[in-house]
């Protein structure tokens with residue numbers, strides 16, 4: 001018997017509308033058990049739509065259709081798992097970034113909306129010109145592929161230390177019909193790129209969380225995003241040091257190095273860029289936090 005403390009199960013024959021309400025209550029019940037008081041309505045809809053392979057409007061139109069026994073069991077399991085803290089994107093195996101769909105896998109970070117600022121910064125710098133872009137730590141490929149989707153004259157190389165991530169990035173390029181302009185390479189930052197022609201723009205959303213901070217992160221990040229996508233070394237700046245000191249050799253004169261940063265890293269990362277011969281500009285996210293640094297290689301005229 002469902003009670004305010006124990007929501008009812010999704011049952012064979014429940015209409016889609018009823019299943020959705022039950023999923024919402026199950027999700028919120030799980031959230032409450034973890035001291036979170038969030039609305040589960042959107043997550044219930046996303047999980048339902050994904051599992052039944054229906055768009056948002058199709059879901060509304062099908063509100064009176066009953067679910068099968070198999071669907072009821074699966075929907076119930078999805079709602080319970082979401083309640084325990086598994087992100088929706090992990091449950092459905094994909095997410096949206098820059099209004100495009102991206103598959104995920106075990107070693108890809110779930111792309112964050114804040115990272116769209118990196119895409120905007122890159123688009124503003126390359127204009128419509130033919131340009132070759134390097135995306136270091138490409139993960140799902142979301143940054144490079146979002147840029148290519150907007151710039152038909154651009155091409156990109158996505159690198160990562162994870163072959164699982166590169167496989168997923170290639171799947172995403174295929175899904176978005178961008179394989180002719182997107183290639184991948186297994187590389188530890190710049191180590192595998194010695195034979196590359198200079199790039200017009202290098203971008204990276206590197207791992208930037210200080211190692212000791214990771215255990216204290218929200219469990220939905222700590223337990224479900226790959227540690228290798230988060231861990232930026234002792235002070236969180238390890239990758240910026242490598243990017244700052246090694247990137248110039250891979251950039252054309254006056255080319256750009258654009259990086260995502262943690263909200264409190266702007267001063268330190270800007271200092272690293274200046275030491276390495278870049279001028280820099282900070283962009284803030286919607287919350288007003290420094291989020292992106294645009295570095296431009298200074299060419300000294302003699």
Ligand SMILES: C[S@@+](CC[C@H](N)C(=O)[O-])C[C@H]1O[C@@H](n2cnc3c(N)ncnc32)[C@H](O)[C@@H]1O
Pocket residue numbers: 107108109110111112115136137138139140141142143159160161162165187188189205206207208228229230
């Ligand atoms: C914060 S995630 C960013 C993923 C994706 N670009 C995005 O914005 O959603 C960092 C990525 O860097 C990759 N990575 C970690 N260490 C690396 C290394 N030494 N060399 C290259 N890539 C690395 C991780 O596998 C992960 O895909």
